[in-house]
Amino acid sequence: MKQTYFDTLLQIIRGSDSGEITNTQTLIGNFINQLDFEKKTEDLDCYIFAAALSKQFDFENDTNINLYLQRFEVSQIILFNMLAKHFPLASIASHLANKILEQFIELHDEISILNIGIGTGRQELALINELELNGKLPKKLILFAVEPSDESLSQAKANIQAAAAEKGIELVFHSFCTTAEEMTPETWDFISKSEYPLLVNAAFALHHIRELEEDFYTRNRVIQHIYDLNPLAVIMCEPHVNHNTSSLEERFQNCWRHFKAVFNIINQSELSHEGKTALKLFFRREIEDILGKPENIRTERHELGEKWVERLSLSGFSPVNLDILPDMPMPNGFSVRWNNGYLGLEYEKETLISILVQK
Template sequence: MDHKKYATLLAVVHETLAGRIDNARTLLADLVDDHLDDGAHGEDLQYYIFASALSKRLESDKAAEINLYLRQFEKTQISLFNLLAQHLPTVSLAGPLANEVLAGYMGGQEHATLLDVGIGSGRQEVALMHLLATQGRLPRKLDVVAIEPDAGSLLEAGAALAETADELGVELAFHPVHKVVEELDEEDWRMFASFGAPLFVLGAFAVHHVRSAPGEQARDALFRRLRALEPDAVVLCEPSSNHDSSSLVERFEAAWHHFGLTFRIIDGLDVDDRDKAAMKMFFAREIEDILANAEETRCERHEPVDAWVRRFRDAGFTPVAEWDAVSRPAAGPVRVAARNGYLGLDYGDETLVAILCATSGVPARAGRISSALLDQVA
């Protein structure tokens, strides 16, 4: 890390918070004009991405110039995700590993209900059904209750799951809920409860979007609501970092550290420099949300993994403590570390992404895991 460049960005943050906006803009302009390499395919691209986020917060004249520079690395968001899913271990391992854990509980049920918090386009759920079918443990009947704020994604998920169910011979009932979690009302929760056992909950990179109103703790309330449903298992995928803080300085430092480690992994991948830069650009939108958007509109509110484990316990869940049935493949510099309450996708000694699992019973251990994950990452 270039400590001078980092110090300049941090000074921009402090000047912004002090209300010295002109000083902040001047510091940012000086950094971009005199200290960043225009051929930034390596470390300097991280400075550009963070400078871009801060320039938008400051409404700086440099915003357009930085954006013009970064556009050379842009691809469609889906193509960027495909690059990450193919090459970046913290992405490529998370979904399959979460599905393996969930399949350990869902597999072998005659009739199961999956409550999906933030289903997106249904990519992970389709993979889950195929995994269960490969294991010979796919439920004959499956209710999928899909919470999703994006109407287009919800339609896409319903169609994808219906096609997969038809292919695999599953009796599927798809129940779309076009809302953000914070908008769920008593009628919704009564509907969720009406399905009864066995019930399973999946939240893949979605629960950190839940935003609390002043004086409320929406995530704690959500976990209590879920516990009242008495699900057999809840599985979450969440990045581990402190981006929910109301302090811009804390968010900046946490984001720099978390994404800096992610970028370091990317730099070590066996792909060309332009693909490395493109993968980093996937995270530019998240960094911009964390640093540039107003407190009341921010969406990327990641928390450290210990906060999620604590929330499970406080709501009356039992986090999984034993993962002896779970394979722990390594993928380059990223390893799967089994801990109390979660599996960490670790770089060095630090968890960047966590797969959390908790049950309504005691004791809690991971369900039966097949060898499919080993096949996927071999």
């Protein structure tokens, strides 16, 4: 992406503070109309940012542009398969988190896991397979699954029950169709009464906790609840970028840097032009939330690893540095390193994901 494009959009954002919304809308429209999606990859990348900003200022984009982008819409299942094969960032983070979980699980025949944001159970299925491969399957697993989507939660339960039955694990599956911040005192108390050692896993979930106050004390309250469970450890994966600020200018600069690296990963993949565009449009939804939605309804409120370390330490947690790096070969351009209390997953020296291990 051209730096001049970044400067132009940043100037438009700074000019919007004058209150001349009509002028801002015109500037964004003119910027979008000069982009050449067919010939220039960086122009499509920049359009995604400009289109997100246009929503911030209640501006409808050119219909022809949206019709062009519709050519690249694909089904969710195809997108997920493309992500798994050609976008290794999330899968590497999940594998690293599972390697950490495995080091705790192997010490216990019976174990409890609280998973906040379990989705459809993809990470747990991979964990069970890895444990079986290494001869470390527990005899009994108590799983407390928290997920706001009832459909995903039901699918997770079915998937994990089938895998546990196949591998001879005694599974007890407790479902909680809710968000972390909406878990009741009774739910926290129920989990605390588990008779087996407890691990807490939260993959790309806690950044969705939101509050109107700038400091987001609700996150600290959820972390305090987790600490009060006295877990063996809490393992978290989070995007390493600060989008938890009311400053649109700051969010734009952070968002540009983070997703510029994400788009670079896609650009270096073996996907066709159409495939690369489809994946970028998948991330467009996150960028639109970060840059286009009003402050009181945004959900993609990512924070830096250092900030999560600070939040965890307030409740009494301390970082655990586990020696897992020699066992993890990385694809070209990727690296991992312990840094300031978290494991940083990097691409071309830009930290994109923080993996925290605390107890």
